[in-house]
Amino acid sequence: MVSTSTRIGSFHFDNCLMNAAGVYCFSKEELEAIDTSAAGSFVTKTATLEARQGNPEPRYVDTDLGSINSMGLPNLGIDYYLDYVTQLQDTPNSKNHFLSLVGMSPEDTHTILKKVQDSAYKGLVELNLSCPNVPGKPQIAYDFETTDQLLAEVFSYYKKPLGVKLPPYFDIVHFDQAAAIFNKYPLTFVNCINSIGNGLVISDETVVIKPKDGFGGIGGDYVKPTALANVHAFYKRLNPTIAIIGTGGVRTGRDAFEHILCGASMVQIGTILHQEGPEAFTRITKELQDIMSEKGYQSLEDFRGKLQYLS
Numbered sequence: 256m257v258s259t260s261t262r263i264g265s266f267h268f269d270n271c272l273m274n275a276a277g278v279y280c281f282s283k284e285e286l287e288a289i290d291t292s293a294a295g296s297f298v299t300k301t302a303t304l305e306a307r308q309g310n311p312e313p314r315y316v317d318t319d320l321g322s323i324n325s326m327g328l329p330n331l332g333i334d335y336y337l338d339y340v341t342q343l344q345d346t347p348n349s350k351n352h353f354l355s356l357v358g359m360s361p362e363d364t365h366t367i368l369k370k371v372q373d374s375a376y377k378g379l380v381e382l383n384l385s386c387p388n389v390p391g392k393p394q395i396a397y398d399f400e401t402t403d404q405l406l407a408e409v410f411s412y413y414k415k416p417l418g419v420k421l422p423p424y425f426d427i428v429h430f431d432q433a434a435a436i437f438n439k440y441p442l443t444f445v446n447c448i449n450s451i452g453n454g455l456v457i458s459d460e461t462v463v464i465k466p467k468d469g470f471g472g473i474g475g476d477y478v479k480p481t482a483l484a485n486v487h488a489f490y491k492r493l494n495p496t497i498a499i500i501g502t503g504g505v506r507t508g509r510d511a512f513e514h515i516l517c518g519a520s521m522v523q524i525g526t527i528l529h530q531e532g533p534e535a536f537t538r539i540t541k542e543l544q545d546i547m548s549e550k551g552y553q554s555l556e557d558f559r560g561k562l563q564y565l566s
């Protein structure tokens with residue numbers, strides 16, 4: 256029997272597939288649906304210090320090739336998600352989980368992370384440096400100086416396992432510069448990629464979502480080549496102690512296989528989870544296992560990062 260189990264830092268997961276932040280993770284009910292599915296873990300909706308309503312609707316639309324969203328960080332506030340994952344970690348046979356968070360300012364980010372540091376939560380935290388949808392707030396990770404300064408401040412007091420969610424980068428120099436910054440810090444993982452920010456989808460003569468005159472983050476089939484490139488670029492550049500989580504364009508077991516081939520240790524599913532629901536994990540896991548069986552691979556280690564180049 257082939258195994259799709261994996262590790263991130265010192266945390267074990269029976270399956271490498273899980274939701275991507277933003278999908279099926281707003282409430283305890285949604286998170287429970289992921290927790291009881293074939294997924295190996297869940298990540299919570301990115302939490303801010305206080306609860307937020309987010310942007311006006313319609314703010315998420317599925318398209319034939321993926322999705323566009325400008326949610327605007329609706330969430331129930333850090334206390335809601337921190338209490339839930341802390342409570343879950345003490346239940347028998349609990350899976351390991353990811354708590355996603357970011358402040359609306361650097362001060363808020365530090366307040367939130369200090370709360371997590373001082374809490375009983377022992378699991379993984381994903382610091383989201385890549386939300387594209389809050390009007391007037393640029394993505395942190397596109398500003399390398401701010402990113403470097405924020406991580407220096409964070410790691411001066413934060414001692415629990417922490418990773419970052421990154422936006423896609425599109426230039427080799429930016430891969431080099433970003434990786435040089437991340438290699439300075441004891442990150443447990445980087446997660447590539449968030450949506451491709453500020454795309455535009457049009458139906459007849461009109462945009463399809465209301466916020467930001469229709470501009471929103473693009474996910475699904477559109478983004479897979481960009482996601483794979485970012486996963487592999489960081490896999491080649493980061494210290495081997497920093498695991499890569501691959502996110503973007505995973506609809507089938509073949510897509511998950513390609514992310515792992517590019518170096519991913521865990522693979523997140525967003526748009527197709529929104530479209531199919533948590534049963535998607537059963538289907539995609541089976542498709543991934545079938546590919547591994549056909550190729551004679553028994554574990555992810557047999558092919559992770561082993562992408563071949565043309566000579």
Ligand code: DHB
Nearest residue numbers: 325326327328385386388
């Ligand atoms: C939202 C979108 C993102 O891509 C993200 O990383 C965080 C929040 C949002 O619009 O809610």
